[in-house]
Amino acid sequence: MNNFVRLLPTTIDFIVHRSFSITAPLYDLQKVSRVHVVDNSKLALDGNVYKRMPRIIHCYKRNDNLTRTRLTAGLGDKVLLAIKGQMKKAIIVGCKQRVRKPNVPQFDSNNVVLIDDDGNPVGTRILAPIPAFFRTRGDLAKIAAIATAFV
């Protein structure tokens, strides 16, 4: 789809003297973004199989540049999910968006770990690799504690 769209400006350029810019896919995590829960908690296992994929309905990130509707979340940010008809807080543990920082990997799926209001993870194990900087950040230490593999 993207390749086709990229061809458009060149082919119709001589017809219509106007080109429009096309950005690469952004992969930002924001409201309505579908997400994959990587816990071993019951809600996570049910939620991944439910008729609707778990979605982000709110990002708790302080971002003064963006408007409220355009709040985006990245690795390590807290979000509110809608899973199986319930609302549950979660932390983003893997991001498809490429982060241009050293030693931060890019994931092939947007992974998320469920937490309760105190910040304690709901499950007992995390089934996917987790970025290594989770170990050094104090607020993410509880998630790093139940992780099985680091990247």
Added chain:
Amino acid sequence: MKLEICNYSGYKIYPGHGKRVVKIDGKVHIYLNSKCQRSADMRRNPRRVTWTVLYRRKHKKGAAEQEIKKRTRRTVKFQRAITGATWNEILAKRNQQPEFRKAQRQDAINAAKQAKKVKAQQKKVTQPTAVKAGKPVKKPEKIQKTVPKTGPKKGTQR
């Protein structure tokens, strides 16, 4: 600084280069650049892509020099003494002629036989009534018979 190796091309990745991607199954791939990443995404097998290390290894390109290097390595036999014998003693033993050994063996046999003879005579003196199975031994008191007192025959006692 740890030097990574590109999963696709096999090249070294210096710090500041490369990209790390975590697949859905949890496997981590490290790519040197977007050329490698895109080839991998296109599912091109690195063993068929000419410029990768995997291809060169499979088709044995440029491996001739390595083979020559391997051939010159050989184990060196080292002769040395042991705590029981010096090197000269070991050499002397090794270089003995077979005739010499045979003569030694014969001497040893003779010496052993002599020793046995002596032992048997001693036994005869201390136990005159002892009777060997099947061989009547004359008692020294009954010297009425003029039977020569023969010693034990050579070869009977083993």
